[in-house]
Amino acid sequence: MEITTTAPILTKGRNPVEPEKLIRREPVDPSAFKRMIRQMGLKVTQQRMAILESLSAGRAHVTAQEVFEMVNAKYPEIGFATVYRFLRKMAEQSMVTEVRMGGLPARYELTPRRHHDHLTCVQCSQIVEFESPQIETLQEMVAKEHNFRLTHHVLELYGICPRCQTE
Amino acid sequence: MEITTTAPILTKGRNPVEPEKLIRREPVDPSAFKRMIRQMGLKVTQQRMAILESLSAGRAHVTAQEVFEMVNAKYPEIGFATVYRFLRKMAEQSMVTEVRMGGLPARYELTPRRHHDHLTCVQCSQIVEFESPQIETLQEMVAKEHNFRLTHHVLELYGICPRCQTE
DNA sequence: GAGTAACTGATAACGATTGTCAATTCAGTT
DNA sequence: AACTGAATTGACAATCGTTATCAGTTACTC
Known part of the structure; x- marks a missing residue:
């Protein structure tokens, strides 16, 4: 895989915001993400940074697909398997919380304080x-x-x- | 309905059995089943009678597959689509209660009093x-x-x- | 008993999620 | 900085539970 071509991975833009479900998490700096990942005993990769970035910037209660789309919009090289895998790993470690409603796809949120x-x-x-x-x-x-x-x-x-x- | 000769496709489910969760519902006579079905605005068919029979005789919290297997053991001609369809219809009408745990298959029980x-x-x-x-x-x-x-x-x-x- | 809508079984299709595997990347070690 | 082994990745196939399709069958009204 390659995320070569352009600029630093963290180009600080803003993301589209849903009308009512606004961003409500405190901004997180990259080093905090790195700490989170290391704390889980995992390697810090560009894809994982990108996923955490999207997850913390977007609204809460997103599906894995939605996370993938957010991530993919910025970094088209990242595949959905990576997103699913990382979400699962984080859920196992309670880093994200999984909410399942009926038979609908699971929704995730960074585990709130x-x-x-x-x-x-x-x-x-x-x-x-x-x-x-x-x-x-x-x-x-x-x-x-x-x-x-x-x-x-x-x-x-x-x-x-x-x-x-x-x- | 016709009794076909071909063996039904049994996708073998292997869910752990709860050793202690025994039959605990009162026996129900056939006419009660008929009443239940009519109450839902549905036709009384042999398959539906068989499904209700198995559902009320077996243990609680069974998956659709398990219901199918119970029914299928007695009436091999009954297909799993019929079981799924009927369970869904009953769930819609709250005749059975659907319990979903994590990403596991849904479990059903006749709606308790x-x-x-x-x-x-x-x-x-x-x-x-x-x-x-x-x-x-x-x-x-x-x-x-x-x-x-x-x-x-x-x-x-x-x-x-x-x-x-x-x- | 005839007519008709509801039902059925077989099978294909579906969406979400997971497994596979060769290629790549990370993170310590020289 | 280059080296190395293990972790990670992307593409894609496979799997799961569940639902749709459709031609043939059956239950219920007249």
């Missing part, structure tokens, strides 16, 4: 994040009751968002 | 059912806060079961 769950509109797919420490606590209690050691959980609420209700 | 969620062992796949009205209530509150009209939810807890912890 604060844990949260999702409230999804079944009509327009809008995703609202929420936190409920009370629910978390109850979950722990349920696990304890059955003598399970809890590793993680999936809580997805589905409904109709305010806007879709009026239509 | 009482709503419950699942606690799954990440090592041996054992599934424990639990109810938590308190969590349900909190979910309603979260939805209300965001002005969503809740349609359903997915709550899956993952952990390590007591037995796997000792190993």
Whole structure:
């Protein structure tokens, strides 16, 4: 593979922004990405840097395909297998969080500092994040009751968002 | 329907069996199945009767493939497309409940009278059912806060079961 | 019992994801 | 800076679970 030809890999442009789901993560400098990758015990490659770049710049809850397209727009030489592989590796190490809704393709987000769950509109797919420490606590209690050691959980609420209700 | 002579294509599924998750549903007589099917606005066919029969006799949380294999053992003429189609139709009408864990094949159970969620062992796949009205209530509150009209939810807890912890 | 729409089985097609493998690149070592 | 082994890559094939297609069959209304 070759990413030779042009300029530094990190040409700092801006990415198209979705109307409502705005960028909401703090800017991350390249050395932070490198640290992340090394922390996972992996080699720092240009493709992985590019993937992290796109992932952190774009909106949250993207599919692997969407990540691939973002990356591919900037670096057409990068193949989708690389994107899938890296996402999987990161998911294994909890560097990204995988959210699966029904039979739809998995969506990923860089694991947020604060844990949260999702409230999804079944009509327009809008995703609202929420936190409920009370629910978390109850979950722990349920696990304890059955003598399970809890590793993680999936809580997805589905409904109709305010806007879709009026239509 | 015609009894063909050719052997059916059996794509052998090899999912781990839950040793302790035994039959736990009350016996259902055929006329009840017929009623169920008619209630969905569908025609009563031998295949659908066979599928319901297997579904209610076997253990809970089975994959479509497993349902197919159960049905197929008794009625080799029934194709898997029929099983998938009927399961989907029943899921649409909430006659069966679909549970998806990670990227694994969907698992089905006849919709239980009482709503419950699942606690799954990440090592041996054992599934424990639990109810938590308190969590349900909190979910309603979260939805209300965001002005969503809740349609359903997915709550899956993952952990390590007591037995796997000792190993 | 006839008519018709619903249903069926076989098979092809599908989309998401994973495996394969030769070629390339990274990251330590001279 | 060049050397080297192992990790990584891109292209593509393969696999998975699931769905669509379609000609032939069946259940239900009259």
